[in-house]
Amino acid sequence: MHVELRDQTESQSAEEAPASPRCRFCAAPLRHTFVDLGMSPLCESYVPPERQGAAEPFYPLHARICELCLLVQLDEFVSPEAIFTEYAYFSSYSDSWVAHARDYVESAIERFGLDAESLVMELASNDGYLLQHVVERGVPALGVEPAANVAAVAQERGIETVIGFFGRELADRLAAEGRHADLLVANNVLAHVPDLNDFVGGMQRVLGPQGVVTIEFPHLERLIAGNQFDTIYHEHFSYFSFLTAQTVLRAHGLEVFDVEELPTHGGSLRVYAQQESTGRRPVSGRVVEVAAQERALEFDRIDGYAGFAPRVMETKWKLLEFLIECRRDGKRVAGYGAPGKGNTLLNYCGIRTDLLEFTVDRNPYKQGQFLPGTHIPIHDPGELERARPDFILILPWNLKEEIVSQLAHLRQSGARFVVPIPEVEVL
Numbered sequence: 001m002h003v004e005l006r007d008q009t010e011s012q013s014a015e016e017a018p019a020s021p022r023c024r025f026c027a028a029p030l031r032h033t034f035v036d037l038g039m040s041p042l043c044e045s046y047v048p049p050e051r052q053g054a055a056e057p058f059y060p061l062h063a064r065i066c067e068l069c070l071l072v073q074l075d076e077f078v079s080p081e082a083i084f085t086e087y088a089y090f091s092s093y094s095d096s097w098v099a100h101a102r103d104y105v106e107s108a109i110e111r112f113g114l115d116a117e118s119l120v121m122e123l124a125s126n127d128g129y130l131l132q133h134v135v136e137r138g139v140p141a142l143g144v145e146p147a148a149n150v151a152a153v154a155q156e157r158g159i160e161t162v163i164g165f166f167g168r169e170l171a172d173r174l175a176a177e178g179r180h181a182d183l184l185v186a187n188n189v190l191a192h193v194p195d196l197n198d199f200v201g202g203m204q205r206v207l208g209p210q211g212v213v214t215i216e217f218p219h220l221e222r223l224i225a226g227n228q229f230d231t232i233y234h235e236h237f238s239y240f241s242f243l244t245a246q247t248v249l250r251a252h253g254l255e256v257f258d259v260e261e262l263p264t265h266g267g268s269l270r271v272y273a274q275q276e277s278t279g280r281r282p283v284s285g286r287v288v289e290v291a292a293q294e295r296a297l298e299f300d301r302i303d304g305y306a307g308f309a310p311r312v313m314e315t316k317w318k319l320l321e322f323l324i325e326c327r328r329d330g331k332r333v334a335g336y337g338a339p340g341k342g343n344t345l346l347n348y349c350g351i352r353t354d355l356l357e358f359t360v361d362r363n364p365y366k367q368g369q370f371l372p373g374t375h376i377p378i379h380d381p382g383e384l385e386r387a388r389p390d391f392i393l394i395l396p397w398n399l400k401e402e403i404v405s406q407l408a409h410l411r412q413s414g415a416r417f418v419v420p421i422p423e424v425e426v427l
């Protein structure tokens, strides 16, 4: 009888066990954890006041690593349509991001000799924060952006924008219209693409024979070195090392010929690629250097990634110790910013209004709403002057210099600035 019962239990659990997740690039089964951040709501699902009393879906935030191609990745719990059809992120609200885009455009136009006969195409062109600089220089531009509300802003600025999700189908349609990119820009989009092979395959199809693709993405090496676990969120499906990015591009006929390390988003890479069959640019020594650097860190083997998860837990404990100590001393703590990364951090650490009274954000779309999961209220930045907190926790820590200089007057009146990553630090 006992044996029978156990048999039943075993067969039942075998039937109920979900299919093991598979790598979004190479389809190998995913058996290894990179870091498990528990259950979290979607980080861009800001809660309006009328939904404060409603239930909210939470999903596992469990990053796995593929033992074959070493792509760090999350399961896809929500369709990109649900995330991006009305997206709250307008790139132009960040001054430093707009400046970064302008510098990039100027150097690319110069380096690749782009002119009125060329075509610059940007995938996930957002509100035209980058292509506006292309148009200003008299170079034809075309954006592709899935969020209609964000694309509308670009169109009002006079930037031709196709509303849709990029992949092989859209690429073929553009190519059939004779629209091949001389410069194809994909900044901070590759991570958000659920069907990686369809997206990169599309890039290869829409790129002209002598065209250049540039791809910017947060560098996994920086994420690990800087303990940037808060940049892991559901909308961010993949996390690339240089070696893995190179593998993915090569599989789709794109050859990496140059790479630059950038300070954006806590440390990014800008990878330059060309058609493997027709591109003629020589491969730069920097490609060899960055690959060697990653091999030295053992990023070419799965063991090289162990050790990250315990450091993440330690960071959580230190931040909580700081906040609890502030509250016990009667200090007031408020946040600055309401970025996606802040929501991963606050939910993983279990920080609610007892530890962080409120936050502020320059984006009027977010003001008056509440952070997902934690329900910390989001006010306009003027609230910092009215409430006068003792400490201001900067959630978009990658923009800390910009924020500290914008808020210099608050420091003069006694407020102290705090960053949570790589570990809690009072500036």
Ligand SMILES: [Zn+2]
Residues within 6 Å of the ligand: 023, 024, 025, 026, 027, 028, 066, 067, 068, 069, 070, 071
């Ligand atoms: Zn894989």
